[in-house]
Amino acid sequence: MTPDSVRPKNSRSPGRRPGGPDTRGEILKAARESFAGRGFTATSIRAVAREAGVDAALVHHYFDSKDELFIESMALPIDPRQVAAAILDGPRDELGRRIVTVFLGVWESPDGQQRMKAILRSVVTSDEVARLMREGITKMIIDPVAKMIDAPDAKLRVTLVASHLIGMALCRYLVELEPLASASPAALITQMAPALQTYLTN
Incomplete structure (x- = not known):
């Protein structure tokens, strides 16, 4: 993973803001809310991106998969x-x-x-x-x-x-x-x- 200040290339799309100082934290917050509201199966990267107000490519910049997003958002001590x-x-x-x-x-x-x-x-x-x-x-x-x-x-x-x-x-x-x-x-x-x-x- 790269520092939060580094923006992914070609990830900006109309209506979505680019990465900022706390973008990763905001994505994790949106993920926790989505997982809590929809459950693991129904939560998607796109849904988390939409709730965080960013492009889905930016979520992928910080997290390789939905599994990794779940692990990070739940603060699990192990993978x-x-x-x-x-x-x-x-x-x-x-x-x-x-x-x-x-x-x-x-x-x-x-x-x-x-x-x-x-x-x-x-x-x-x-x-x-x-x-x-x-x-x-x-x-x-x-x-x-x-x-x-x-x-x-x-x-x-x-x-x-x-x-x-x-x-x-x-x-x-x-x-x-x-x-x-x-x-x-x-x-x-x-x-x-x-x-x-x-x-x-x-």
Whole structure:
């Protein structure tokens, strides 16, 4: 990405203003409003550009895709597409271990944990945030992992894994239920990986 002061070439069209000092922030604000009002699926780059009062080419100047715009506007601590790539990179019979390892890796970093706590609290208290996360995470993580499993009930299996992970995160990081809260990540990986693998391949 380039600084906000750099304007994209040939992006100006009649009725649309060029990039300014806070153009990127205004695009993100419009994106958050659009995602909240329409949901992930119905939101488009053109709709966000229209609400921000800029040309769609300027949105593409700052954000490569709608996925990236979603990630930035929701202030996610990780890129779900990278999470999916890390999960899928390896043998099928170690899928459960990779999933819980990647998940804990996000939560155990100080910045990641703070932001994930905020997201989890928002998800359980706001229908709009829950809908956004459901649509976005389904497209970027659940669907790709389900394709790897290649079973008639693959999506159910993956969402069972998601329910297990979210329940663990809620009890460990928000409720701080002991001894789960003080267990080491290595111990959790050892205990949880076989259970997740059972959901996925048994």
